[in-house]
Amino acid sequence: MSRAPLLLLSLVATTSFAQNWPQWAASGQHDSATTVVARRLDRIEQQVVVDPNADAMEAFVGGFLLAHYPVPLIDGDDVVLMRKSGPFTGLVTRETQSWNVVDMRRVNGLLADRWLYASDWKPLPYGSPSWEPVFHPAIFGAFVYAPGPGGTLDRINRDTGLLVTRFNPFGTAIDQNIFSTGPLAIDNNGNVFYNAIQLAPANQWSADPINSWLVRVGADGAMKTANFISLTPNAPAAGDQCYGNFDGGTLPWPPSRDAVVPTVRCGAQRPGINVAPAIAPDGTIYTISRAHTNSKYGYLVAVKPDMTL
16 A cells, blocks of 8 residues: 555545445445446545544554455435544554544535434454454434444434444444454344454453454344354364474475474464455345464355354
């Protein structure tokens, strides 16, 4: 990525019909397609700062911007964005920042703020994911949905920006060791899907996670989860030995004709970071699993609408 002291948004033409780009990859099926005719790419209509800390982060890591940002969501004359606030104090302490949902409306050719929802979501802690994970809301009907703390899901009123419902699939209390691990996906009926993980309080990226799930929050508010252990019955067990890497000092690889790759403990299966579930027309949900301590052992998982494998 080239130097970006401020993340800038080059606005595109909004649509005359509702919810043209309401979520990651446009739809729950990840169509990534639109019928809107694009504007010229040699003219920037407006620039909107979504990360005032980009400069500080880039300087901290020596010229690299190690953050993932959500795509702007477009619905008619409205654009829903993420906007960060709070101080950047380092990669290890990135949770000092705040991730907010902002609704902007096109008025006289320019976007102006309508409301800001101050989310209390926090990203996965620094470690295995050194890049800052994405905070990605989604639009469906009269609501904006956004990840909340402890693997919760917030349903926000589109007109007012006020919280309507907080869904907690894991009980009534917020467990600060549970994190959503990627964008939301919403099917054509308004059911929301996302992945979540419960990390061990200590040694979060070397000890097996306590649990991890694919989560479904139905349009009717009913919540259901499927843990990743049940969704990956044929994967190596957490304690199994899996192939790792040759030592970097033995390049070029393989170090000899009969060299054997060393093995390491696999770790439990859990969702990949920044993975948005995909939903097929028949309701099948697809997501990605990987071994917690060995990135080479990943799986494509297909789940029935009733959340069974």
